[in-house]
Amino acid sequence: MSEMSDEALKLKQTEIAVGPDLKNLKPDLSENALKVIEKRYLIKDRDRKPIETPEDMFRRVAHHIAQGDAVYNASAEEIQKTEDKFYEVLAKLEFLPNSPTFTGAGTKLGQLAACFVLPIEDDMKAILKTQMDMGLIHKSGGGTGFSFSRLRPKDDTVGSTGGVSSGPIGFMQMFNDTTECIKQGGTRRGANMGILRVDHPDILDFISYKEKDGTLSNFNISVALTKEFMDALKEERDYDLINPRTKKIAGKLNAKDVFDKIVNGAWRNGEPGVIFLDKINEKNPTPNVAEIEATNPCGEQPLLPYESCNLGAVNLKKFLKKNKDGEMEFDWDRLDEIMPIVVHFMDNVIDVNKFPILEIEKMTKQNRKIGITVMGFADMLYDLGIAYDSDEGLAMAEKVMSFIERRSHEESSKLVKTRGEFANFKGSAWDKKGAPKMHNAATTSCNPTGTLSIMGSCSSGIEPFFALAYTKTVMDNDALPEVNEHFLRVAKERGFYSEDLMKDILKTGSIQNVDGIPEDIKKVFKVSSDIHPDWHVKMQAAFQRHTDGAISKTINFPNSATEDEVRKAYLLAYDSNCKGLTVYRDGSRAYQVLTTGKKESKTSEDSDTQIAQHTIVASGITIVPRDRPDVTHGYTYRIKTAYGKLYITINDDENNMPFEIFSHLGKAGGFFAAKAEAICRLMSLSLRSGVDPEELIEQLKGIRGPTPTWGEDGKMILSLPDAIAQTLEKHISREQGRLDLAFENEKQAVVDKKEEEIQTQFSNGYSQPEYDKAKSKSLADMGEAPACPDCGAMLELGEGCLKCQSCGYSKCA
Numbered sequence: 001m002s003e004m005s006d007e008a009l010k011l012k013q014t015e016i017a018v019g020p021d022l023k024n025l026k027p028d029l030s031e032n033a034l035k036v037i038e039k040r041y042l043i044k045d046r047d048r049k050p051i052e053t054p055e056d057m058f059r060r061v062a063h064h065i066a067q068g069d070a071v072y073n074a075s076a077e078e079i080q081k082t083e084d085k086f087y088e089v090l091a092k093l094e095f096l097p098n099s100p101t102f103t104g105a106g107t108k109l110g111q112l113a114a115c116f117v118l119p120i121e122d123d124m125k126a127i128l129k130t131q132m133d134m135g136l137i138h139k140s141g142g143g144t145g146f147s148f149s150r151l152r153p154k155d156d157t158v159g160s161t162g163g164v165s166s167g168p169i170g171f172m173q174m175f176n177d178t179t180e181c182i183k184q185g186g187t188r189r190g191a192n193m194g195i196l197r198v199d200h201p202d203i204l205d206f207i208s209y210k211e212k213d214g215t216l217s218n219f220n221i222s223v224a225l226t227k228e229f230m231d232a233l234k235e236e237r238d239y240d241l242i243n244p245r246t247k248k249i250a251g252k253l254n255a256k257d258v259f260d261k262i263v264n265g266a267w268r269n270g271e272p273g274v275i276f277l278d279k280i281n282e283k284n285p286t287p288n289v290a291e292i293e294a295t296n297p298c299g300e301q302p303l304l305p306y307e308s309c310n311l312g313a314v315n316l317k318k319f320l321k322k323n324k325d326g327e328m329e330f331d332w333d334r335l336d337e338i339m340p341i342v343v344h345f346m347d348n349v350i351d352v353n354k355f356p357i358l359e360i361e362k363m364t365k366q367n368r369k370i371g372i373t374v375m376g377f378a379d380m381l382y383d384l385g386i387a388y389d390s391d392e393g394l395a396m397a398e399k400v401m402s403f404i405e406r407r408s409h410e411e412s413s414k415l416v417k418t419r420g421e422f423a424n425f426k427g428s429a430w431d432k433k434g435a436p437k438m439h440n441a442a443t444t445s446c447n448p449t450g451t452l453s454i455m456g457s458c459s460s461g462i463e464p465f466f467a468l469a470y471t472k473t474v475m476d477n478d479a480l481p482e483v484n485e486h487f488l489r490v491a492k493e494r495g496f497y498s499e500d501l502m503k504d505i506l507k508t509g510s511i512q513n514v515d516g517i518p519e520d521i522k523k524v525f526k527v528s529s530d531i532h533p534d535w536h537v538k539m540q541a542a543f544q545r546h547t548d549g550a551i552s553k554t555i556n557f558p559n560s561a562t563e564d565e566v567r568k569a570y571l572l573a574y575d576s577n578c579k580g581l582t583v584y585r586d587g588s589r590a591y592q593v594l595t596t597g598k599k600e601s602k603t604s605e606d607s608d609t610q611i612a613q614h615t616i617v618a619s620g621i622t623i624v625p626r627d628r629p630d631v632t633h634g635y636t637y638r639i640k641t642a643y644g645k646l647y648i649t650i651n652d653d654e655n656n657m658p659f660e661i662f663s664h665l666g667k668a669g670g671f672f673a674a675k676a677e678a679i680c681r682l683m684s685l686s687l688r689s690g691v692d693p694e695e696l697i698e699q700l701k702g703i704r705g706p707t708p709t710w711g712e713d714g715k716m717i718l719s720l721p722d723a724i725a726q727t728l729e730k731h732i733s734r735e736q737g738r739l740d741l742a743f744e745n746e747k748q749a750v751v752d753k754k755e756e757e758i759q760t761q762f763s764n765g766y767s768q769p770e771y772d773k774a775k776s777k778s779l780a781d782m783g784e785a786p787a788c789p790d791c792g793a794m795l796e797l798g799e800g801c802l803k804c805q806s807c808g809y810s811k812c813a
Contacts, residue, residue, distance in 0.1 A: 036807065065352060092318060096315065114143065117307055144296075148195065176219055198225050211271075238255065280302045280580075285441040286424050287428075299552050307360070317380065344415075374400060378465050445547055494518065509527055533556065633652060
């Protein structure tokens with residue numbers, strides 16, 4: 001959130017003059033966009049109240065970025081013309097730069113880049129310097145990517161002390177803890193990407209580390225796969241592990257075994273991801289400077305150490321218009337007109353940016369990489385009547401991105417006349433016969449557009465829509481259905497609109513299994529979960545063919561997907577020349593799908609018990625809890641939470657039913673320990689008063705806190721109440737299994753058998769014809785920790801990132 005004194009803002013505003021043609025141009029913003037802009041981008045006074053309007057914000061950004069022309073000796077009049085052009089594309093929402101440009105432009109902070117890559121050398125002083133640099137970057141609001149591949153392996157010799165090394169994972173944990181400390185002092189947590197080469201001796205520990213311990217909560221992790229490894233995988237043989245300190249072979253591993261472990265982790269909870277290191281370096285524009293070893297946190301920018309992400313998005317939705325026949329078409333002429341402005345804008349960002357450390361400023365200005373992406377691609381396909389999962393959809397992806405790639409290269413080449421080649425041009429990939437001279441080493445990428453797409457009222461990046469309808473919470477906690485505008489228009493034009501139909505769609509967000517909708521509409525209006533993973537990969541590959549950087553996109557799988565399907569997606573991505581891949585299996589981090597039927601399967605006995613309990617309360621009878629016996633028996637469970645290790649003891653009564661619950665929260669203590677103790681005391685009182693444990697589980701399970709984490713069994717621990725409820729549920733199941741209790745009646749046996757069948761069904765995988773049948777039953781069944789930590793609404797997982805459509809929260813923006 002940006003701040004500026006009232007005096008400083010008034011001074012800044014007096015500097016902003018607007019050309020006569022633009023005085024009446026005001027941004028047309030949706031209610032959602034206005035809410036997001038006020039919360040995240042508008043400058044606030046000392047009381048946190050906005051002291052600028054959205055129009056002021058766009059003018060502030062345009063004015064600040066236009067000052068970059070002064071570096072190249074532009075006159076005041078020329079700078080004003082540049083500012084007017086910048087304001088026009090911003091106010092029309094045709095182009096939007098990354099979030100830090102909105103928060104940093106014209107403010108004291110002045111930091112305009114989204115993320116950075118820092119080096120990790122095998123030297124203690126260098127490691128500690130990088131740790132400090134990371135802290136400064138996070139303080140400025142940026143994210144960081146690292147390759148830990150240069151570090152000697154765990155237990156390797158340390159010459160200066162005669163001791164042994166802690167290895168890459170030990171230092172990753174140190175960086176993670178530093179990030180946590182800075183997060184606690186700021187408004188948001190810094191994001192990190194940790195990468196390790198597949199031929200590092202510690203690779204097996206790296207692959208399984210987050211799965212086993214639930215640690216590194218401030219890191220995404222990815223394995224850097226090499227050509228040598230992929231060749232060994234295809235040939236089903238071993239490959240060499242290399243000690244980075246000695247550069248000698250330190251052992252061998254079977255490529256298939258290692259790949260299986262990577263696939264299993266991705267299948268379980270989406271990590272680790274993979275990057276294809278040789279594919280990245282084949283397209284490295286500056287191999288004369290260094291090899292690329294790492295990416296930014298979301299993976300769309302493979303960068304050299306000390307390079308930064310300078311990103312912006314063209315809003316494709318704004319170029320859709322009706323022709324004379326009333327049909328929707330794309331305005332290629334207008335897109336062509338704005339490309340010089342977009343490249344000019346993003347190049348200026350580099351010159352006016354206040355970089356957090358000197359080395360980043362130096363390297364960024366030497367290579368001058370920019371990353372132009374698109375958003376609103378799904379809007380474009382819907383309006384043009386093109387299915388995302390079709391050859392026509394792939395062709396449109398290539399047409400759009402090749403156009404932007406070609407025009408951005410042309411405009412960068414034109415800048416050479418007035419601004420010169422980028423400093424590292426000589427010896428670069430551009431320095432060859434027949435290639436144009438370039439002012440920017442790279443111009444395109446496909447990055448997450450998170451909050452920007454909400455501001456632009458369009459779909460995120462190159463992703464399909466998450467749902468065609470969802471519930472939006474407004475003032476007074478009223479829940480209103482929000483229906484996709486393109487679908488709503490077509491439904492009314494084609495005459496199949498009805499409120500009942502919209503309610504049916506709201507249940508799942510998809511129309512594929514809804515009656516009364518024409519098949520041609522179903523073909524076009526698919527949402528992310530309707531699209532087979534192969535088409536997600538194909539779409540990523542289509543954009544990658546015309547992108548200098550890489551792609552941040554999520555390959556979505558239904559919960560029923562098998563590890564083999566995930567494996568095939570990785571191999572398809574490699575064979576299609578993608579530079580990396582992020583996969584997500586619906587519900588794999590929360591398992592909502594496996595418990596969907598529980599609330600609906602109460603027996604008549606359960607109902608009778610509920611009636612009896614409510615009767616007691618209604619009759620005014622005072623319930624007296626049973627006395628605690630001197631001796632009880634039970635179990636103690638250890639659960640990994642985001643607040644430390646939680647120890648829960650559950651004791652049973654003489655009937656082997658839970659009687660009391662105690663908790664102790666490991667290192668965290670204080671407030672969180674008190675919260676856990678309070679919950680357990682009230683649960684114990686309820687149990688001793690005859691409340692059914694299932695009722696307690698139903699009330700507490702699924703409560704979501706701001707920092708979910710993963711348990712050892714792959715289930716997400718959403719909060720302390722959720723952890724306690726999950727443990728009580730596990731305890732009850734354990735008691736039933738240990739004592740081999742008979743079912744109390746035949747109906748209960750049928751209920752349990754049905755739940756067993758559900759779990760079996762979701763572990764058997766799916767085939768292509770069965771794909772549509774394997775969808776989640778509701779929107780609540782989808783995604784990782786679906787509650788937004790800011791407003792509690794449903795989160796979307798796309799572009800390799802989490803985003804809230806309701807309030808604009810984005811883990812990457």
